[in-house]
Amino acid sequence: MPTLTANTSALLLIDFQTRLMPAIEDGAVAIANAHRLLTCATLLNVPSLATEQYAKGLGSTIDTLAATLAPKFHKMTFDAGKTAGFFDALPARETLIVAGCEAHVCVLQTVLGLLEAGRTVRVVQDAVGSRKLENKLAALNRMERHSAEIVTTEMVIFEWLQTAEHPKFKEIVALIK
Numbered sequence: 001m002p003t004l005t006a007n008t009s010a011l012l013l014i015d016f017q018t019r020l021m022p023a024i025e026d027g028a029v030a031i032a033n034a035h036r037l038l039t040c041a042t043l044l045n046v047p048s049l050a051t052e053q054y055a056k057g058l059g060s061t062i063d064t065l066a067a068t069l070a071p072k073f074h075k076m077t078f079d080a081g082k083t084a085g086f087f088d089a090l091p092a093r094e095t096l097i098v099a100g101c102e103a104h105v106c107v108l109q110t111v112l113g114l115l116e117a118g119r120t121v122r123v124v125q126d127a128v129g130s131r132k133l134e135n136k137l138a139a140l141n142r143m144e145r146h147s148a149e150i151v152t153t154e155m156v157i158f159e160w161l162q163t164a165e166h167p168k169f170k171e172i173v174a175l176i177k
Contacts (some may be wrong), residue, residue, distance in 0.1 A: 002123030004151075004159035010091035011041045011048040013069065014080070014100025024101050024129035025136070028120065031064060033127035033153040034099045036175045038068050040157050043168050047075055047091035051080045053106055078106045081113035086172050097121045097156055098148075099127035104139035111143050121148040124156060 010131045013034055021027045041048050050061050061072060075083040090096070096119055100107045107128055114121050123143050130136040144150050154176060161169055 004095060004097070004156060005044050005162070006041075006044040006160040008048050008094040009041075009097055009156075010093035010095070011037055011046055012090070012096050012100075012110075013038065013048065013050040013061075013065060013130065014098065014110055015051055015052060015053045015058070015102070016062050016065050016100060017052060017055070018062055020053075020058045020101055021062055023131050025131060025133055026031035027101070027129050030099070030101065030127050030129040031062060033124065035064050035068075036142055036153055037066060037097065037099060037124065037127060037156060040160060040172050041097075042068055043172060044160055046097075047093065048158065049090060051075055051100070051106070051110070053078070079113040080106070081117060087117070090105045096120060097124060097151075099123050099124045101129045102135070103128040103130045104135040105130075108139045108143060111148050112146060115146055115148060122151045122156070123148050124153055125150050126152050 016034055048069060050069050054076055055074060073086060073089045077083045080086045098111055098121055110123050125140055137177055140150055
């Protein structure tokens with residue numbers, strides 16, 4: 001199904017960590033959009049999961065996301081799927097909406113692993129980041145070539161809503177303004 005729905009989606013936030021985010025180009029934009037996605041997911045009962053890469057070195061998930069998010073999956077592998085228990089922790093939904101850092105390392109390898117495992121993946125281009133823009137762009141291009149669809153935060157939110165008559169419409173649209 002090309003159009004996203006809230007009842008068939010899950011949100012995966014990859015490595016939005018305290019010591020990593022200051023190095024990410026336009027990291028504040030990625031964080032703000034991830035927060036919008038997470039808030040919307042919570043309001044629409046879309047399950048979510050966050051990963052943390054080597055939390056001892058990179059810190060925990062940033063406070064703005066950690067306050068809303070549960071559960072967290074700890075990993076040392078760049079492809080989260082290569083860590084035991086990841087697929088068990090991942091919400092069992094048809095489509096995974098992916099945001100995170102770094103786009104060309106953990107996001108890329110996790111997305112490629114998810115695709116190889118037969119999952120449907122949508123990568124939110126304005127909610128992913130890398131230290132350098134060229135790495136982010138190369139990663140997005142590579143993921144798209146391997147069948148991950150590239151979307152934006154607003155695409156996801158409005159597809160989840162489906163109608164301006166949705167009971168949460170005004171509350172959710174306020175997140176975008």
